[in-house]
Amino acid sequence: MQKIKTIDLVKRYKNLTAVDKLNLEIYHGELFSLLGVNGAGKTTTIKMLTCITKPSDGDAFVDGHSIVNEPEKVKQLIGVSPQETAVAPNLSVRENLELICGIHSFSKERTKAQIKELSKQFTLESVLNRKAGKLSGGYKRRVSIAMALISEPEILFLDEPTLGLDVIARHELWDEIRSLKGKTTIILTTHYMEEAEALSDRIGIMKDGKLLATGTVEELKENTGTTDFESAFLSVVKEGTK
């Protein structure tokens, strides 16, 4: 079942075309990674799909709802963890989670149950009463993802979720993300090839605002005649440059 479909999606900033006629389909329950170097248009794509910014042209449908004409309906379906850690620093972890529950008009009972479940899932129990601004980078990222998930979104957007994290924190977060697969449709942006390879069901490779290739890791390797994913990525990107 199709969860996201973009049709000739374009975003222009003055003379720069950040996303150029993007046509993409993402299916229910899959983890789809947008992979590309800095400036490829990954974050701009996420910003359009999450209704933060309006497309200059084209449209996208999130669970059948247009991001141009029905942004309020789209916002009810999604959870977003932005690239930078987006937590309220002077609020405790619990209060940060309560904030999102309140914004989604959850009852007290539902809020309590959600916080209990997510703090267990993301091992946040020990830091629930600590100020979010005082936590380590890894914990802040976990809180950020838990905040994105607490509204039980059908679609979760993770923009560079492990950026700036050390190896251990990164692998721990990968485990958390893997545990979500199948239940929630996840769109993840990354410029780490090993991250895309380790987590994704399918990968879309972007460069200069264009989607150059999509497929599973095996499909991308096969189509480029390479034996490892890094070579496949380089081959796609170099071919796209020609």
Next chain:
Amino acid sequence: MRMLTFAKRNLKEILRDPINLIFGLGFPLILLLLLSAIQANIPVNLFEIDTLTPGITVFGLSFITLFSATLVAKDRESALLQRLYTTPLTGFDFILGYMLPLLPVAVGQTVVCYLFAIPLGLTVSINIFYAIIGIVPMVIFNIALGLLCGSILGVKQVGSICGALLTNLSAWLSGVWFDLKLVEGFLEELAGVLPFVHAVETEKALFSGNYELAFGHILPILLYSVFITVASVFFFLRQMKKQ
């Protein structure tokens, strides 16, 4: 409900920042104490507690602008707003959510200033209550100005513009520290155009029971409040769209 949840978060962010408490509450009280001590040794009409306190309450509001602007600018820079823009919160929820929690904080600051001045010799009468009510339009002006600055400036710029420029404007062009007639000419005329001196005169007039005089001074403040509120809503929504 959504807006109140957001407003509650903003109130917590403001009250949990020790710098806010030190500047917002501590500084005006220290000034009251210090200037009263000077007045005790070198009597100056301007620093008599009944004249000084209404002026200090208005000066203290410039810190409310700083809090409001810093909170909005920090949220914009930290990507928290970006996250919240993807939730069902509307532009109206954001604007009210930022403005509402500062209203009790600012009025509370005024109440504390008047209460603190009582042991220093402030005349106690019902007029204190009227002066507290009368400061509300200036409170709205200061909060809206903060929202406006936070929508167009970064955290560092907010510190310079609201922290330094505005507090100085509010201090020097309000007639709290010296009689503006002493700087007759351009500065006196400029002070008359800006709302600060009118706010101080409104407070003084209400405190002394001269309601007619207060009415004359409150009108320009109301006009400024409406204008700055409309401008702040416009610029906040504009930066929201720009995201």
